[in-house]
Amino acid sequence: MRQIAGFGFVAGTGAADRVWLRTLILIRWLAICGQLAAISLADLWFGIALPLGLCLLAIGASVIVNLIVTFIFPGNRRLSETGALLSLLFDLCQLGFLVFVTGGLTNPFALLFIAPVTISASVLGIGPTLILGTASIAMVSGLAVVNMPITLAGGITLTIPRLFTFGFWAAIVVGIVFLGVYARRVARESRALSDALLATQMALAREQKLTDLGGVVAAAAHELGTPLATIKLVSAEMMDELSGQPELLADAKLIREQADRCRDILHGMGRAGKDDLQLRQAPLSTLLREAAEPHINRGKELVFEPGPASGALREPMVRRSPETIHGLRNLIQNAVDFAAGHVWIQYDWSGDHITLRIVDDGPGYPPNVINRIGDPFVRSRRNEQDLSRRPEYEGMGLGLFIAKTLLERTGASLTFANAHDPFLPDADRQERSGALVGVRWRKADLLASDIAPGAANAQIEI
Template identity: 65%
Template structure:
């Protein structure tokens, strides 16, 4: 999920995110607004404007738009450099208009925020910084050198210098704040979008594996009868061809290959046929299935299942939905990864809720990120001891994000915590001293409907 050391959200921003048509439309809106402002200021308020220079600036934008429309298709997407220079042109055109219409005495100077905000939302940090610096430089130049606005009688429009400085400062702060704000929001949205895509891919993979296992197992079941028939007939042929060793060897080969097909199909179909009754299972069976891939990784995994006080003794039967199995499996994987020796998986239930708790005896969640557990692309600085214990590990938080997203979509409420305070010395820590993840479902969200008719298993044609 990382390319050449560049985090995924930053790498995504290097792609062709901005459509040329979008910037052309925005520029047409700016052109209409600029022409309207020039005409109103000239005809309505009688301001003495250098109309030639004003219409020259607006004409440059019109020519640029017509040029772009003529040479490029409507679905043209700008790369990083093209989008940067397009926004830089718009910024320079607007700065020139501000220069010839009074500098910071022109209230429309505030519009220099627009190109920077667009850049922060769509381009890389380097491009946004350069565009922001250019905007600050241009607005500063326009504050000191400009063609002043004059009324119809020739009087110059003058505002107190303190107001002009305040306006300049507000624009600079706006560039910095809106640029940072837009970039942060856009980055988080892209990170979340990419992480959700990873979640969907993981769930699709889990579903495909489940479906494939069912198909293979069904094939093994359906092919059992013809393979048994082939084996029986080949055995009879071997008896009848006792006086023909060459043909008897061929019959033996047919029998052996039938046995081999049976064994291959049996191994491939260990998950069992896609039996409708296997789409639901007791809570303990589902948790053991989720933990099964991590049972032989050198850590002890202990299970316990018990009702809370006053709850029915019989454990609930839950739906074996792929998102639940995959989400719990990711949580178990994380616990096994960081545990020293043991992981505990507990299942509890009442008449209204089902609780699954996964505990390990590791170091626990880092205190500086425990409030952000479950967010995608969460990184933290690891200690030297942790680096030595897990060399090459460079987690980005996607595993826990996928687990959290899948389980919450199934109706679970997840809680991440540490079993003990991280500052306690090792000798004072209890056995279960690591991370604790608790998932709680309402019974109606997780339990399989009692007495529901599942229907007959479908025959493989």
């Protein structure tokens, strides 16, 4: 099992939970029907003399196995990796026997040796796939040499030149290897993308819950402000009237102190409130500082720089959405993790677009993975320097994938690059020579909707 850091999401590395028994049963029934149809057609239509007893024996074995499995195990059972491997090995051996008694590689259905390997490569691990692939190639190689030849109508034995036999063997072997590798790679990338998207959804859901919680707290602080002020005022009047009664005066002072304490607690909790309509929007610079807030005191200097074109226009009010904040926070976290000492957050806006550049003075992205930045589970070999800077870093590229996915939901386009020539000596590099992330929005995608001053807040559903 592997756990994605920072989330409760756990993804299994094995494939035992991906193979449904009823799927393999259905595939075997389809194979049985196809085998019966092919044998019947060859015997009745083409007059080919086949050893029908042996053929029906092999097909009958598949029928018996399918019936036993169907009655013993429930259809919704998930096979273990070993169980799935044994099931596919049985199908492979049954197919090998049928092809052996029906002409070997002269039988065009020898192509079906590719099927069990492709299934294994799609849903099982590398070990079972190698076992099935090796067994398939061994059977195909043996059938190219030893088999029961086909006898045509009139007693003629079907023979083909050795060159064609070798060609059939080579085609099937290449097909097994190629389709096995291709199916495994596609299935692995598909599972990785599915796992990463699930982690992204969980990250967004967590951020949304924090936002909703902050809204509830802000609303509570707002609604309780008036009664607390009333309690404080009444307690002050009681203190004046009870100046000659020390015991009752102490109680009045305690009431006032506890009211002040409640006010301070609500004030501290309500600082994160975001459900107030006026707080659903913020200036661009404020949004960036909020996204960077958890990383300001981590020993690296964060420098916020408005661009040269921004002075001509009023700073835009943008939406404070969880996707934007969480995505930018991940980008800034990545820069802070690998920066030597400084991270520059440059932002600018024009009449049509809002642009952002995050640059650090670290080593930059590895040249061998820079073209895959933003893909999930991009792994690269870690050196000792990386381990010392970020010991908990899993090296999966998941943080950048989440940031890219969330920001693209808001209409942003992202670019990843290095701010230096990778072949330039370290002594010749400028200060801003690390990783560079560019984010660009159309202004209409990020701008907040106009909210009139003093507008009523929305009702919070709990």
